[in-house]
Amino acid sequence: MKLSMNNYKFEVLLQNESKKLFNYLLKILRNKEDAEDILQETFIAFHKKMDSVKETSYKSYLFRTAYHKALNLIKKRNAKNKLVTNYNEMEHFEDKQPKNNEQQNELVKDALSQLKPEEALLMELQFYQKMNYKQIAETLETTQSAVDSKLVRAKKKLIKIINEQKKMQENNLSIV
Amino acid sequence: MKQNNECSFEKKLNAYIAGELSEMEHNKVREHISRCHLCQNEIRTLQQVDNFLFQYTEDEVPAGLNEKILNSVSKSHSNPFMRKVVSFSIAASVLISFMAGIVLSNGLYAENTDSDITIGEDSLYSYFEGDYDV
Numbered sequence: 001m002k003l004s005m006n007n008y009k010f011e012v013l014l015q016n017e018s019k020k021l022f023n024y025l026l027k028i029l030r031n032k033e034d035a036e037d038i039l040q041e042t043f044i045a046f047h048k049k050m051d052s053v054k055e056t057s058y059k060s061y062l063f064r065t066a067y068h069k070a071l072n073l074i075k076k077r078n079a080k081n082k083l084v085t086n087y088n089e090m091e092h093f094e095d096k097q098p099k100n101n102e103q104q105n106e107l108v109k110d111a112l113s114q115l116k117p118e119e120a121l122l123m124e125l126q127f128y129q130k131m132n133y134k135q136i137a138e139t140l141e142t143t144q145s146a147v148d149s150k151l152v153r154a155k156k157k158l159i160k161i162i163n164e165q166k167k168m169q170e171n172n173l174s175i176v
Numbered sequence: 177m178k179q180n181n182e183c184s185f186e187k188k189l190n191a192y193i194a195g196e197l198s199e200m201e202h203n204k205v206r207e208h209i210s211r212c213h214l215c216q217n218e219i220r221t222l223q224q225v226d227n228f229l230f231q232y233t234e235d236e237v238p239a240g241l242n243e244k245i246l247n248s249v250s251k252s253h254s255n256p257f258m259r260k261v262v263s264f265s266i267a268a269s270v271l272i273s274f275m276a277g278i279v280l281s282n283g284l285y286a287e288n289t290d291s292d293i294t295i296g297e298d299s300l301y302s303y304f305e306g307d308y309d310v
Contacts, residue, residue, distance in 0.1 A: 010249070014242050022241075023234045036238060040245050047249045104231040111228070126194065127229045133196050144196075152190045155225045162228050 006050055013058055014043060021066050024124045027112045028070055038073060042066040060139035063129070067121050074117060111161045119154035126151060183214045193222055 018039060025035035042065045046053070053061045112120045118140070125131045125139060133144040140147070185208050191197050192205045209215045 007250075011246065014245060018237050018242055018245070019234060022237045023232075026235060027232070032238070036241055039237075039241065040248065043245045044249055101233045105233060105235075108229060108232040123229065127226065128232075133191070133194070148191050148196070149187075151194075152187070155190065155222055158225050158228070159221055162224065 009055075010043075010047055010050065013046075013062075017059060017062055018043070020129060021062060024063070024121075024128070025066060025070055027109050027124065028117060028120045029073065030109050030113055034073060038066060038069045041069055045069075057138065059129075060135065063121065063125065063139050064141075067117065071117050107165055111158055111165065114161050115154055115157055119150065119157065122147065122151050122154055123158070181214075183212055183218075185209075185212065185215055186218055189215060189218050190222060193219065193226075 021042065022035055022039050025038050026032065029035050029038065042062060045065050046058075046062055049061070112123060115123070121140070122136065125136045131139065133147045136147045137144045185205055188197065188201070188205050189209075192202060192209075195202075197205060209219060
């Protein structure tokens, strides 16, 4: 009985949260296949631990798990990418100049991926998941005042990144 | 000099925008902002981030991914109780077979050794006693 109830809750949670988690992973990983893999791993890990997680903390648990799994992947990827030159990355980026919504999404992804993963998660939880400081503190297992000061720091960084993006866009336009 | 570039309320502005301050503090900050140009500029800058982040349009989860997740979950963890029952049954049957093997082999060994000694003793005894027909 408990088992089928859990399965039902799991299905509901999967339907409600997978899109949000998938988009969060897309923003920080910037790769669809990686986001799919981590999303799958996250839900499987959650299902294993579901009995020991409070129902009110399901969402926090999912985001925390996704964050740690994504972080591991980023570390692995960074270790591999040390051999790749920046020149190649620039070329690759220029080849995939997106447009409209896709272009805006790419700018946001680009900016968020320049933050530390924890800062990107903070942004995600506040802006896209509409969590308050208390909920964010619970998700990141920290205090509300730490959440506030980290958010301010992350926002200041983002402002710098946005301004740099604007400059780059202006330069590109003047070249064209 | 410091007063010209910084304001003691600056640290509260993010919490103010996020609606995280108590009503009393919120009103206090709001009143301050109305007469502080530094804070007004800072608020505008912070709101730039909000506007930038809200440009993002969410992507859909790829078709079939949720079903794929459900399938992998049901394959590996759908019935932990039954998995425990099966594991226990296997372990129990191996243990029973092992125990039965020991009991049976002991029984057979005892049976075989008894009869051999008896036959052997009888045979030798008969041989030395001269009852043994060659």
